[in-house]
Amino acid sequence: MNDRPRIAVVGYGNIGRSAVDAVLAAPDLQLAGIVRRDPSRRDGIDPALPVAGSVDELGKVDVALLCLPTRLIPAAAPEYLERGIHTVDSYDIHGSLVDVKKALQESAEKGGSVAILSAGWDPGTNSMVRALFELMAPKGLTYTNYGPGMSMGHSVAVRAVEGVADGFSVTVPLGQGLHRRMVYVVLEEGAELDAVAERIKADPYFCNDETHVVQVGDVEQLVDMGHGAVIERKGVSGVTHNQLFRYELRINNPALTAQIMVSAARAALRQAPGAYTMLEIPLIDFLPGSRDELLRRLV
Amino acid sequence: MNDRPRIAVVGYGNIGRSAVDAVLAAPDLQLAGIVRRDPSRRDGIDPALPVAGSVDELGKVDVALLCLPTRLIPAAAPEYLERGIHTVDSYDIHGSLVDVKKALQESAEKGGSVAILSAGWDPGTNSMVRALFELMAPKGLTYTNYGPGMSMGHSVAVRAVEGVADGFSVTVPLGQGLHRRMVYVVLEEGAELDAVAERIKADPYFCNDETHVVQVGDVEQLVDMGHGAVIERKGVSGVTHNQLFRYELRINNPALTAQIMVSAARAALRQAPGAYTMLEIPLIDFLPGSRDELLRRLV
Numbered sequence: 001m002n003d004r005p006r007i008a009v010v011g012y013g014n015i016g017r018s019a020v021d022a023v024l025a026a027p028d029l030q031l032a033g034i035v036r037r038d039p040s041r042r043d044g045i046d047p048a049l050p051v052a053g054s055v056d057e058l059g060k061v062d063v064a065l066l067c068l069p070t071r072l073i074p075a076a077a078p079e080y081l082e083r084g085i086h087t088v089d090s091y092d093i094h095g096s097l098v099d100v101k102k103a104l105q106e107s108a109e110k111g112g113s114v115a116i117l118s119a120g121w122d123p124g125t126n127s128m129v130r131a132l133f134e135l136m137a138p139k140g141l142t143y144t145n146y147g148p149g150m151s152m153g154h155s156v157a158v159r160a161v162e163g164v165a166d167g168f169s170v171t172v173p174l175g176q177g178l179h180r181r182m183v184y185v186v187l188e189e190g191a192e193l194d195a196v197a198e199r200i201k202a203d204p205y206f207c208n209d210e211t212h213v214v215q216v217g218d219v220e221q222l223v224d225m226g227h228g229a230v231i232e233r234k235g236v237s238g239v240t241h242n243q244l245f246r247y248e249l250r251i252n253n254p255a256l257t258a259q260i261m262v263s264a265a266r267a268a269l270r271q272a273p274g275a276y277t278m279l280e281i282p283l284i285d286f287l288p289g290s291r292d293e294l295l296r297r298l299v
Numbered sequence: 300m301n302d303r304p305r306i307a308v309v310g311y312g313n314i315g316r317s318a319v320d321a322v323l324a325a326p327d328l329q330l331a332g333i334v335r336r337d338p339s340r341r342d343g344i345d346p347a348l349p350v351a352g353s354v355d356e357l358g359k360v361d362v363a364l365l366c367l368p369t370r371l372i373p374a375a376a377p378e379y380l381e382r383g384i385h386t387v388d389s390y391d392i393h394g395s396l397v398d399v400k401k402a403l404q405e406s407a408e409k410g411g412s413v414a415i416l417s418a419g420w421d422p423g424t425n426s427m428v429r430a431l432f433e434l435m436a437p438k439g440l441t442y443t444n445y446g447p448g449m450s451m452g453h454s455v456a457v458r459a460v461e462g463v464a465d466g467f468s469v470t471v472p473l474g475q476g477l478h479r480r481m482v483y484v485v486l487e488e489g490a491e492l493d494a495v496a497e498r499i500k501a502d503p504y505f506c507n508d509e510t511h512v513v514q515v516g517d518v519e520q521l522v523d524m525g526h527g528a529v530i531e532r533k534g535v536s537g538v539t540h541n542q543l544f545r546y547e548l549r550i551n552n553p554a555l556t557a558q559i560m561v562s563a564a565r566a567a568l569r570q571a572p573g574a575y576t577m578l579e580i581p582l583i584d585f586l587p588g589s590r591d592e593l594l595r596r597l598v
Contacts, residue, residue, distance in 0.1 A: 018536075018537050018539070019537075021537035021538045021539075022536065022537035022538075025437070025438075025535075025537050025538060026437075094595075094598065097594060097595070097598055098591050098594055098595055101594070118598055121435070123598045125431055125434075125435055127597050127598045128431060128582055129431070130597045131582040131583065131585070131586060131593075131597050132424055132427060132428070132582060134586055134597070135424075135558075135559065135562040135582070135585040135586055136420070136424055136548075136550075136555060136558060136559060136562075137555075137558065138324070138325075138558070138562075138587075139324075236324075237317075237321065237550070237551065237554040237555050237557070237558035238317050238318075238320035238321035238324050238554050238557055238558050238561075239320045239321075239324060239554075240317070240320075240551045240554030240555075242551075243548075243549075243550045243551065243554070243555060244547075244548065244549040244550065245547070245548050245550075246545075246546070246547045246548075247545070247546050247547075248543075248544070248545045248546075249435075249542075249543065249544050249545075250542075250543040251435075251536070251542045251543065251544075252536065252539045252541075252542065255536040255537050255538075255539030255542070256435060256436075256536050256539075256542060258536070258537055259434075259435060259436065259437070259536035259537050260434065260435060262537075263434040263435075263437075277594060277598050279581060279582045279583040279593070279594065279597065279598065280581045280583050280590075281581055282578060282579045282580055282581055283427055283430040283431060283434070283578045283582075284430065284578040284579050286430070286434040287430060287433055287434055287437075288437075291579075292397050294430075294578070295396060295397055295400070295576060295578065296393075296396070296397055298426050298429045298430050298433070298578065299393065299396055299417055299422045299426045299576050299578065
């Protein structure tokens, strides 16, 4: 037992697994344990790590990393915030973020706690890059080009389509923020590829993009968690045109999301009570170590 | 006369000129005027713009952009800070930044004002990118590769060498943070190229890098204010290796520096009294507009 802040990982999917690794690798945090619906399932978790059905069974917890499906975040976060536990999530529904943030702000004020929303790579660090580009060149166009890589949201949509036994969708960048969707499906017995492809292309997740549907025998053999993005801006600084900026990442998707959440947990411990996105927190607060040492090394 | 915050540009070299443009282009700031040693020199400045020898002649000033040689900043900033005027500088001597920041912190506390130090592209926005890379992949190596582009500091060093009538130095990236220096010189009457080249290569600015000295007839015809950098990191998120990040900019150097200073002026108006680097300020504070609108657009 040491006096490092104690972090709970809530949910044990791809991101939860990686979050456990990232907390254990952090020099200044410790893992309080894992919270999951069925704590009797161990799934290869180190027997030394506590697994509980509720955060209350884990002793003092400073920050809860909510590694849950995004639609569960607005209901799950207040539970923690109102009992004084900071939360970090990677909520990724852009359209409702501002409203969710307002709701979590109220919970955080009640509990004297901090919520950090949308701490992932997009939204999250990519949002920070878009802001950085605008402060350097306020006029101009920014394009965010995703992939190539598997899109979680689109893959869920594919699997819900009639006639699809299993499947996933890969996002391929075409430039200027346009994307191709490569959809790989295992058909249900008796399903027709043409009819399934038509249904996928009519789905709101796919109807605005160039979409190709490919029949395969086994999805598991094709899945790779690599992903990436390129953000480009050509803009104007003052009255000077043709200022060029480009940011690129090629990464393991759940590992990066989890690492960003763990860095955000550290930042949560350094903010006044309230709800924040990563844009609203100084970069230095995400990093371990003393402020002067960080400034000497990074500035 | 409107009620936008009033910005003074102090110094009228390359960066000062661009700073005037960037303040005039900002939707939420206004130019109070220009402060320079000899206010009778107009150098093509719009006659409608006040030019003064002291900031006191410009009426109310909220923020002073210190577009001065970097070594003058530690003495110049306190003058403004102690009379309650926020300052922004692009101080770029990495080794002494933390000490200078402490001194400006004292002045800022006395005057109830805000100092933002090292607001340029390196140090400045490049420092923010280095921090961003570390929060995403805490273990690994970051390389900052500068150029190709003219280095101001190295050019000043060249012109101080015996036998050099005029000259400048271009930084060329070789990868892994190593750089070649291409030095273009006009020789003084009777000077020998070989002897001058030897003196340049022995200078502390050049002795650690691969340096080539080329004799030319006229420096003015060769100077271009374009510059750039590539920052690369390959690192580890949690326990996942080979996470790849790359950032590249190709820009007009004084225009970008000046724009970053103007964005920092806006941020200065939003901080509590004290001294800050860009790493210590939330990204959203550098941008004009309402917080909710920015979050809707950028997150």
